[in-house]
Amino acid sequence: MKEKTIDYILRATWQAVSRMYNEEASKYGASMSVGFALLSIDKDNGIPSTALGPQMGMEPTSLTRTLKSMEDKGLIARKKNPVDGRGVLINLTKLGKEKRELSRDRVLRFNDVVRQHIPQEKLDHFIEVAEKINELISERQIFTNDEADSK
Template sequence: MKDMTIDHALRATWQAVIKMYNEEAKNYGLTMALGFTLLSIDPKKGTPSTALGPKMGMEATSLSRILKNMEERGYIERKPNPKDGRGVLIHLTGLGLQKRKDSKDVVLRFNDVVKEQLSEDDLHGFFKTMETINKLILDKKIYIKTTTN
C-alpha cells in the first residue's frame, strides 16, 4: 500500500466504478455514459445543449454522439430554446425520465452500500481529500511553473 500513488488509487478505483456501472447499466439497456447524461439533464426544464458538455466535463464531439444515440432510442428530444433563438434545449421524454430514474436508483444504491461500510469520519475524510485534490488542481498548485534565466 505504501508504494501506491494517489493518482493510481484514484484511477484504479474509478476504472472499477466505471466497469461496475457499465455492468449494471446493461440490465437497463444503458451504458454508464448514457446514465450520466440522463442524470445531467434537468428533468423539468431541460438543459441547453451548450451547457451539457461543460457540466459533464465532456468534449462536444463525444457528447453529440451520445445525444444522437439517446435521441434515436427515444430518451430525449431537442426543442428550441425560448430564451435563445439559436440554442436548443435537451428534454427527457417519458422513456428518458424512466431511464433517468433507473440511473439515479443505481447511483443511490452504490452510495448507500458504500456509506454502510464507512464511518462518518471516514466518509468526511474521503470528501475532504477529494475537495483538497480538486482545489490544488483548480488553483494550479500541483505543477508550478518556475522561470529560469
C-alpha cells in the same frame, strides 16, 4: 511492498466504479455516460445543450455521440430554445424520465452500500481530500514550477 501513488489509487478506483456502472447500464442497453447525462438533464425543464457539456465535464465530441445515441433510443428530444432561438433545449422523453429514475436508483444504491461499509467520518475525510486535490489541480499548483526546475 511498494507504496501505491495517490494518482494510481484514484485512477484504479474510478475505473472500477466506471466498469461497475457500465456493466449495470449494459443490462438496460445503456452506458454510464448515458446514465450520467440522464441525471444531468432537468427532468421538468430540460437543459440548454451548451450547458450540458460543462456540467458533465464531457468533451463536445463525446457529448455529441452520447446525445445522438440517447435521441436514437428515444430518451431525449431536442427542441428550439424559446428564450434563445439560436439555442437548443434537451428534454427528457417519458422513456428518458423512466430511465433517469433507474439511473438515480443505481447511484443511490451505490452510495447506500458504501455508507454501510465506511463510517461517515472517513467519508467526510475522503470528500475533503478529493476536494483539496481538485482545488490544487484547478489552481494549477501541481506543475507550476516545472519550467523553473528544469533550468
